[in-house]
Amino acid sequence: MNRKTFINNSGRLILLGGLVYLTGSIFFKRKVSASGKYVWQIDPFKCMQCGRCATQCVRDISAVKCVHAYQLCGYCDLCGGYFKPNTHKLNTGAESQLCPTGALKRKFVEEPFFEYKIDEKLCNACGKCVKGCGSFGNGSLQLQIRHNLCQNCNECSIARMCPSNAISRVPIEAAYQIKGDFKNPAVTNPK
Amino acid sequence: MKWLKIILFLLPLLLAFSDLEAQQRFPKPEFHTKYTQPTPTTPEPRGVGMEFVDVLVLLVVLSLTSWFAIKKRSRNGILLLTIFSAIYFGFYRNGCICSVGSIQNVALAFADPKYVISLYALLFFLLPLIFCLFFGRVFCGAACPLGAIQDLLIYKPITIPAWLRKTLGFIPYLYLGLAVLYAATGTEFIICRYDPFIGIYRMNGPHLMIYLGIAFLLMGLFIARPYCRFFCPYGAILNVFSRFSRRHLSVFPTKCIQCKLCTTACPFEAIDFPDEEKSKPDTKSNTRRFILYMALIPVLMLAGAWIGSKSHVFLSKAHPDVYLAELLISHPELKTDSKNIDIQTFLASGKSLETLVEEAQIIRDKFYTGSWILGAFLGLVIGLMAMNQVIFRRREDYQANKGNCYGCARCLDYCPVE
Numbered sequence: 036m037n038r039k040t041f042i043n044n045s046g047r048l049i050l051l052g053g054l055v056y057l058t059g060s061i062f063f064k065r066k067v068s069a070s071g072k073y074v075w076q077i078d079p080f081k082c083m084q085c086g087r088c089a090t091q092c093v094r095d096i097s098a099v100k101c102v103h104a105y106q107l108c109g110y111c112d113l114c115g116g117y118f119k120p121n122t123h124k125l126n127t128g129a130e131s132q133l134c135p136t137g138a139l140k141r142k143f144v145e146e147p148f149f150e151y152k153i154d155e156k157l158c159n160a161c162g163k164c165v166k167g168c169g170s171f172g173n174g175s176l177q178l179q180i181r182h183n184l185c186q187n188c189n190e191c192s193i194a195r196m197c198p199s200n201a202i203s204r205v206p207i208e209a210a211y212q213i214k215g216d217f218k219n220p221a222v223t224n225p226k
Numbered sequence: 227m228k229w230l231k232i233i234l235f236l237l238p239l240l241l242a243f244s245d246l247e248a249q250q251r252f253p254k255p256e257f258h259t260k261y262t263q264p265t266p267t268t269p270e271p272r273g274v275g276m277e278f279v280d281v282l283v284l285l286v287v288l289s290l291t292s293w294f295a296i297k298k299r300s301r302n303g304i305l306l307l308t309i310f311s312a313i314y315f316g317f318y319r320n321g322c323i324c325s326v327g328s329i330q331n332v333a334l335a336f337a338d339p340k341y342v343i344s345l346y347a348l349l350f351f352l353l354p355l356i357f358c359l360f361f362g363r364v365f366c367g368a369a370c371p372l373g374a375i376q377d378l379l380i381y382k383p384i385t386i387p388a389w390l391r392k393t394l395g396f397i398p399y400l401y402l403g404l405a406v407l408y409a410a411t412g413t414e415f416i417i418c419r420y421d422p423f424i425g426i427y428r429m430n431g432p433h434l435m436i437y438l439g440i441a442f443l444l445m446g447l448f449i450a451r452p453y454c455r456f457f458c459p460y461g462a463i464l465n466v467f468s469r470f471s472r473r474h475l476s477v478f479p480t481k482c483i484q485c486k487l488c489t490t491a492c493p494f495e496a497i498d499f500p501d502e503e504k505s506k507p508d509t510k511s512n513t514r515r516f517i518l519y520m521a522l523i524p525v526l527m528l529a530g531a532w533i534g535s536k537s538h539v540f541l542s543k544a545h546p547d548v549y550l551a552e553l554l555i556s557h558p559e560l561k562t563d564s565k566n567i568d569i570q571t572f573l574a575s576g577k578s579l580e581t582l583v584e585e586a587q588i589i590r591d592k593f594y595t596g597s598w599i600l601g602a603f604l605g606l607v608i609g610l611m612a613m614n615q616v617i618f619r620r621r622e623d624y625q626a627n628k629g630n631c632y633g634c635a636r637c638l639d640y641c642p643v644e
Contacts, residue, residue, distance in 0.1 A: 066335050085571065105263045148255050173250040186320055189415055198567050
């Protein structure tokens with residue numbers, strides 16, 4: 036073995052040892068998850084509806100959408116998420132709607148109840164309806180990351196800017212946190 | 227006694243009332259018509275369980291590239307693999323997770339006791355490095371989606387003078403160091419944030435980054451693979467690893483006939499020229515310079531560490547908590563600014579300023595440690611780069627530079643030796 040191969044071999048051995056040390060230390064601390072996939076998720080109880088979900092997502096139109104937890108809805112006629120405050124007429128006119136894109140649709144069920152539904156193609160995740168529903172109603176509207184749209188970036192660019200740290204990385208089994216109750220961690224996982 | 231009875235009687239009522247507080251403001255109606263309440267939909271992520279396939283595809287692409295580059299000596303095979311990688315890892319999988327970005331996951335997993343890394347991210351980090359130790363930078367050659375899109379768009383590469391190439395070659399190490407520092411302190415993933423090509427692969431993204439990507443690709447028509455050569459932090463690691471590779475591709479199969487065709491074929495100026503007998507440097511002065519540079523390395527490292535530790539306050543401003551704490555201390559009047567979402571949310575959360583400052587101080591301490599390590603690392607890189615200039619290696623043939631060669635196999639196609 037000449038000098039060149041010796042340097043080459045020992046260099047390779049040192050680098051390989053470094054890799055083994057790095058991997059070993061991560062494995063040893065049991066910080067590797069083999070089951071696999073992590074996704075980003077919004078905790079509806081931490082969310083403050085600041086409106087950044089609409090602007091910070093890497094997608095042109097945010098992967099965050101408003102989701103309706105129907106089991107919490109009061110089916111009110113005067114919906115705080117649907118109507119602008121101080122609206123004169125409770126009709127579906129654009130001037131009375133809170134949603135800037137008209138994504139929240141209302142359907143008459145029976146006197147005096149209305150069903151509210153989100154057209155996800157139109158929703159831009161501004162969170163205005165969520166705020167309205169939370170302030171005047173039951174809080175059945177909430178923002179959630181839709182995983183058919185989410186690019187699952189290595190680091191969520193909304194999470195980085197979220198003022199209340201509502202977005203975190205969770206195992207895929209707990210991908211959706213949709214409210215099932217009015218008080219905190221009793222969130223249901225609809226799966 | 228009477229009062230006690232009344233209280234005992236009222237207690238359940240009170241409890242029921244307080245319980246009602248937790249109930250909804252508007253109770254759910256009881257419908258008389260046939261109305262079924264819809265349930266919220268929860269669409270699944272794309273490709274659940276596909277990560278295993280991704281790792282397998284990466285393994286196959288790496289193995290095939292090594293075989294094409296070293297055994298088969300086929301440029302066409304590597305070209306096909308490059309197109310495949312751009313389509314599969316780029317357009318189909320939308321670029322996440324890639325080996326380049328996985329540096330940050332590994333750094334965070336190493337530094338943060340709470341962070342759990344997925345096995346696939348770890349494998350994406352490890353596999354190209356292990357292949358690199360044995361077969362050179364085959365990952366850059368065909369498997370990397372960032373490299374693939376640039377490699378396919380090389381039109382008329384110009385020659386970049388060696389001094390400029392070597393000076394710019396420092397940027398990847400700086401980028402790597404900063405990326406590891408910011409990832410390990412849990413600040414942000416800068417490699418992912420400033421990835422110029424991911425927006426193009428997704429055909430969706432922040433406009434500025436897409437323009438930057440297009441600018442890189444246009445530049446790449448004439449300066450071959452500019453991101454790979456002068457920015458890529460993973461390339462910096464691969465460069466070091468590849469120097470110690472066991473079997474690297476050889477330009478000529480049997481014997482070099484000194485035709486220089488390979489040097490015109492290589493768009494990256496990664497072919498080393500044989501040294502002429504006359505240009506052999508003066509051994510004595512060279513040895514002296516070698517010893518001088520070697521002695522300079524500790525000095526450079528110390529200087530780097532000092533500069534690094536001095537700049538930790540500045541570097542730590544990128545962390546949102548540190549930024550917020552500083553803002554609140556230097557501009558307390560902003561507390562009344564209703565438009566500042568961060569401050570308003572912080573005030574609404576009920577956390578005291580002292581707690582925030584304490585947390586920020588912990589993060590800043592981490593930055594102090596990280597910054598001086600970063601400075602020392604950069605000092606070491608500069609020292610080694612200088613030392614490399616005076617090491618004389620005898621070369622009789624035209625041969626690929628193991629550190630800079632991407633294994634794209636263009637030179638193999640040009641070599642006339644059978």
